[in-house]
Amino acid sequence: MILALETASAACSVAVGDPDGRLLAEITAPRGPAHTQRLLPDVHHALTIAGVDVAEVHTVVVGIGPGTFTGLRIGVATARALAQALGARLGGVPTIAALALALADGDAVTRAAWLVPLIDGKRGEVFAACYSRTVDFGVCESAAGGIASCLEVVRDVAAVPAAQLQEFLSAWPAAIVGGDGAYLYAHALPTSAHFARGVEHATAAMLLRAWSRGVPGTVEDADAVLPIYGRAPDAARWLEKTVAAREAGA
Numbered sequence: 001m002i003l004a005l006e007t008a009s010a011a012c013s014v015a016v017g018d019p020d021g022r023l024l025a026e027i028t029a030p031r032g033p034a035h036t037q038r039l040l041p042d043v044h045h046a047l048t049i050a051g052v053d054v055a056e057v058h059t060v061v062v063g064i065g066p067g068t069f070t071g072l073r074i075g076v077a078t079a080r081a082l083a084q085a086l087g088a089r090l091g092g093v094p095t096i097a098a099l100a101l102a103l104a105d106g107d108a109v110t111r112a113a114w115l116v117p118l119i120d121g122k123r124g125e126v127f128a129a130c131y132s133r134t135v136d137f138g139v140c141e142s143a144a145g146g147i148a149s150c151l152e153v154v155r156d157v158a159a160v161p162a163a164q165l166q167e168f169l170s171a172w173p174a175a176i177v178g179g180d181g182a183y184l185y186a187h188a189l190p191t192s193a194h195f196a197r198g199v200e201h202a203t204a205a206m207l208l209r210a211w212s213r214g215v216p217g218t219v220e221d222a223d224a225v226l227p228i229y230g231r232a233p234d235a236a237r238w239l240e241k242t243v244a245a246r247e248a249g250a
Contacts, residue, residue, distance in 0.1 A: 001016060001019065001052050001056045001059075002016070002021065002057070002211070003015075003016055003043065003046075003047075003057045003059070003060050004061045004062070004205075004207045004211065005039065005062045005063065005204060005207075006062075006063040006095065006098075006206070006207045007035045007062075007063065007067075007071040007072065007078075008063045008064075008065045008067025008068065008071055008095040008119070008202060009071065009119065009120065009180055009202060010030070010031055010071075010180075011028060011029065011030050011031070012028070012035045012038045012042065012071075013207075014026065014027050014039070014204050015027075015046065015203070015205045015207065016049075016052055017208045017212075021208055021209065021212025023208060024052065025049035025052075026046065026203065026204055027045055027046050028201075029042070030201060035070075035071055039074065039075070039078055040078070043082075054086065055086070057082075057088055058086075058088050058089060059088055060079045060082050060083040060086070060090055061091040061208065062075050062078075062079035062090075062091070062093075062207075063075060063092075063094075063207050064092040064094055064095065064217075064219070064225060064226065064227055064228050065094065065227050065228035065230065066094075066095065066096060066121070066157055066230030067095055067119055072227035072228075073227060076225060076226070076227055080225065084222075090220065090221060090225055091211055091218065092218070092225035093210045093211050093218050094157075094215070094218075094228060095119065095207070095228075096119060096157060096228075097215040097218075098206040098207045098210035099178065099206065100116075100117045100129070100151055100215070101150060101151060101213060101215055102178070102199045103115045103177075103178045103196050104133055104150065104176075105209070112174050113133070114130055114172035114174070114175035114176065115130070115131040115132065115133070115151070116128060116129070116131075116172060116176065116193075117131075117178060117199075118165075118177055118179040118180075118181030118185070119179050119180060119181050120179075120180045120181045121159055124161055124162050125159045125160060125231075126159075126160050126165070126181035127159055127160075128155075128157070128158055128159075128160045128168060129153070129156060130153075130171075130172055131153060131216070132152050133150065133151065134150055134151065150214075150215065151215050151216055152216065153216045154172070155171075159231045162184075162185045162188050163188065165185060165190075166188065169190050169192075169193055175192075175193055177194065177195060177196065178196035178198075178199035178200070179199065179201075179202070180201050182195060182196070183200050
């Protein structure tokens with residue numbers, strides 16, 4: 001069985017899937033309490049709902065971002081600890097790629113070529129990337145089976161100020177956009193963009209599907225399952241400014 005954890009945003013989500021990636025149970029809390037309070041109790045609850053004993057879990061998959069620093073650290077550390085304790089396979093999926101797949105799967109209005117997930121990056125920024133569907137989108141299957149991914153990366157993750165979203169999206173006219181960043185800054189999106197109203201926070205069910213489909217950026221093992229922060233931590237930025245100020249005053 002597969003256990004998926006998604007903690008990159010304010011939402012905290014846990015899902016249980018069968019070996020083929022079919023969803024058996026999911027618990028998602030859009031807002032609080034903190035991930036540290038919810039995550040392990042929700043794991044227990046989701047396993048109970050699915051009728052799965054923890055010893056049956058052979059794979060633990062975690063969303064690796066980008067997203068909030070604290071949320072990502074909690075999710076990755078918990079996934080590592082669970083995988084080690086259970087002797088399970090450990091996998092990581094970029095949260096932004098899982099969102100892109102959800103945008104593609106949920107597209108009922110248009111078959112637009114471009115998929116642009118937007119994740120709230122705080123400080124007036126979003127984490128953005130652009131993907132396109134591959135030719136074999138309708139038949140792609142588990143990465144474990146060696147099948148090609150459903151998505152291709154057109155533009156890797158970038159931290160984009162909300163005020164520059166129209167400029168950023170101008171490179172991909174009529175793109176499908178979604179994610180909590182799209183909801184937060186809907187007023188800043190160009191009118192040409194197709195707003196996906198069914199796709200807000202990334203969820204563990206999205207993660208489970210993305211793992212089964214082998215989206216770009218999927219990794220495995222503890223050395224590779226690391227958070228994608230999208231920009232330098234605040235502490236590093238503050239240190240850089242402090243050093244620069246001292247050097248300027250020298």
